[in-house]
Amino acid sequence: MNWGPVNSDPSVHDSGAGRAARPWWQVARRRFSLIGFALCALLLVWLGLQVLIAALLRMQGVNTGAMPTWLQLIAGNGPLYALAMPIAVLLMRAVPRIPTRKFPLGVGRFFILLIICMPVMYLGSLIGSMLSAALSGGTADNPIQELATNADPLTVLVFMVLVAPVFEEWVFRKELIDRLRRYGEVPAMLVSAAAFGLFHLNLFQFFYAFGLGLVFAYVYLRTSRLRYTILMHMIINFNGGFLAPRILSLLDA
Template sequence: MEEENLVSVEKAKSCFGRLGWALCAYAMVIVVLQLVAVAIGGVLFAMGVNVLENAWFLWAASFIPQYLVGVPLFLLILRKMPVVEQSQTKLGGGKFWALLLMCFPVMFIGNLVGTFLSGLLSGGTAQNGVEAMVSGGNPLILFTVVILAPLMEELVFRKQLLDRCAQYGEKTAMVFSALAFAMFHMNLFQFFYAFGMGLIFAYVYLRTRRLRYPVLMHMIINFMGSVVPLWVVSNLDLDALSNLNPQNLDQEMLAAILPGLLIYLAYVVVQLVLVIAGLVIGIVMRKSFTLQPAPEELPREGRAKTVYGNAGFVLYAVLCAVAFLFSLFS
């Protein structure tokens, strides 16, 4: 039995080591290509062409390295790694919506924590780059955030990672997947809610082995966090609100601002209801979310070192930490 445990640990070290190098290469190629894009933008700016504020250039610089270069490289590194096949099961509609609702308090609380810490550590100067990019309303960026990003990210951080490491413990695999996913966002604004939702998406995938469930959840969350707020803000008459004087409020001004304010109020109420509903469901159903024993469950002693102590993951963590600092102080 002792020899079997040693063999299992050695296999796990090899597995997580390969996954760590794949993550490191994935992040490295994205960062390098994005820096190249910024350098090109700087050269063009010096020539009198300002592409650094162009939404299409920002889209290309941000997402082409991720999806056209990074993902294929990641898959190439993992192509010969063994995959543990598991039977697929369906996720009932009730369970799906319950788990989806649980994402809303995670996103709300995680966003508050990330925003607070980003402001605290940067002295209030840090800006959420993703939020700024989405706020422009570029259709291609919104399509990427709502459709393409969930597809690619769930393929990488759920299917590719979990299919290869879940045999060493479902809890271990879920935390590994969620942490890698949260670090990959490379900013403190998104880190905490990405980690929390990564745990939920990982649980859903492990219980069903069907990628469509976490992908659909991810799409809905991104839609609610990007497209819906943009639509709500577009209905606000910001000029009228900025010049609002309660003493000179007349029917014409009220007619201009009231519809948008009602839509905004309804949005806030719906968000609050979703957050509360998700919290209640999570508390009520917490005992029903169980983990299954894994065939090669890692012993608790030395587990963290086995999973995270390899050179690939350490370099991935360092690279992401540098990106975190850059996002705070750039």
């Protein structure tokens, strides 16, 4: 296992005709900056289009709060999947990938890692809830909990269980890690997990998303197969976003 920076890659010297080769750390800094710029562009495009769509709907006299949940999600997250994420990936292409071999992940190991995700998610959720309550005086609301509780089951299945894991794993695992793993597995894992946590834009989800991001990054680094992290992500979203709220609603009935 390589936990340190990889300096043997000739591309990190960024040499060219008529100019002196730059040291690897300057090239690394430039590439990390490009990745950061791409992630900032993702958020700016996504949030900017959200504001624009909401403004256009208000101009047409549409009450966005009265819209069905599935339509709210299309208006809010449609720009993310259709434009913001593809634009970010296009910007990331300025940072070259490292070709890697693909390895299988056995069923037993898959479920061991999936079980590890459960206490990570619980602890992260607890920390996020406590900090949110402390910073807001107990007035903060968990947006994902409200969505999972109030949305109809089909909407949760489509958006939270099927669509979100595919796009999020594509960007935050494959695109990020393939471009940063040359500088060491730990930096690649940390950047992937931190970006994944910050992408959720609230304290309730940041800590458990960061923890899960570390597990998903480890799985992807060990296999180079996105199917495993997508499946783990889908199972976790199904349990937390679909199954648990419906069990609780039955118990409260």
